[in-house]
Amino acid sequence: MIYHISIASGHVDMMVISLLQTVEKYDINLGRWSQMAPMLTPRSGAGCATVDHYIFACGGFDGTIHLSSVERYDSQINQWTNVTSMSVRRCYCGSAFIRGRIAVIGGYDGTSLLDTVEVYDSDKDEWTIESQMLTPRCDSGFACVAYRQ
Template identity: 35%
Template sequence: MIVGGWNTNKLVQIYDINRKSFKPLKSTLYERDGSTIVKINNHVYTAGGLRSNFVECLDLNQVDGDWYKLASMNEQRQFAASAVLNDQMCVAGGSDGVNALSSVELYNPVVNIWTNIASMQTKRWQHALVSYNGRLYTFGGGEKLLILNHLNSMKSYDPREGKWKSLKPMNEGRHGLCSVVYNDEIYAIGGDGLSVERYNIRTNTWTNVNSLKHERYGSCACVVNGKIYVIGGGYGDASKSIEAYDATINEWKIETNMETARDDALVVAL
């Protein structure tokens, strides 16, 4: 499912990777430019965006139905990052329109409540956040809005300890990257460039893999049927393309082209 993006008029589509076809769904209630998205127990949740702390949900049991509003986040967040932690939606960092944020919020869908957990040690926006084996991992992004510094640092959060700790930094700084967990490793994809690297959680090391076909800034990614799919972002042809990575041959290839450019959009595997 691909949701929103810059100047897409709340567009929501499902992309069938086998047929390489797109199916439109009901539009979101709010513009979703630089928002966040997760899937929990057959529901899709999207939060934040430009000057927004609004949250909405789609029940996949009624995939052709309407999106509905939920409790708002405590802070407005654009260009934040999200992941699922213990069946809750975690949203970290982002921009409130004036400053980058280090705060982190956790949404419990059972009681429809947001609560703050320990803040990241660094302010981050246009960064990455993934969850693996009950822990969060955040990396990359920028620390200030007006100065595009490209962070390469990585931190992990263990909810049992309630604090963040430093891990091996990436080989290069990445702002506007996207990320997935794939074959038990974490991939840092693009961000003002073609390069891609993966993190081995057991050995705490980063290794470069083959580069993208297009430079991608503000793209989004998910894993389906054993491949990584990266959607939009970047400039020109890149913003309308989807490319896929096959780890068995360490190769990226253009999968298809979309009719609508997708910059700072959202994607979740169904």
């Protein structure tokens, strides 16, 4: 199945942003969308990455504050759980699975653009800041390519 996380959805009404915590999945065989368990925290601008049968939603904005919290969805039991929060609050960050870990890059902390690269080790349930990009950035795409010499 292909999963679609509707965490950046919402509407503007009288200058109030209402964020959703709903999640939907798309079955390519049936051509149909269906509801999944809702996220624990409504959030927009989260970086999302998949690892095995898990989906991680990292950071984001809950309508009031920028988040460092991270949720993990288990597709086998249709349940979200909180894992260790990132070191830095960030929304509009890029995230991807690389070398057995999740890397989250850049983003916005509510005051400034970020240049840090934070990496999650699921075996230790801990985040580590591993690097800095040359240029702070947010709202950027992030993809990994395997390269061997």
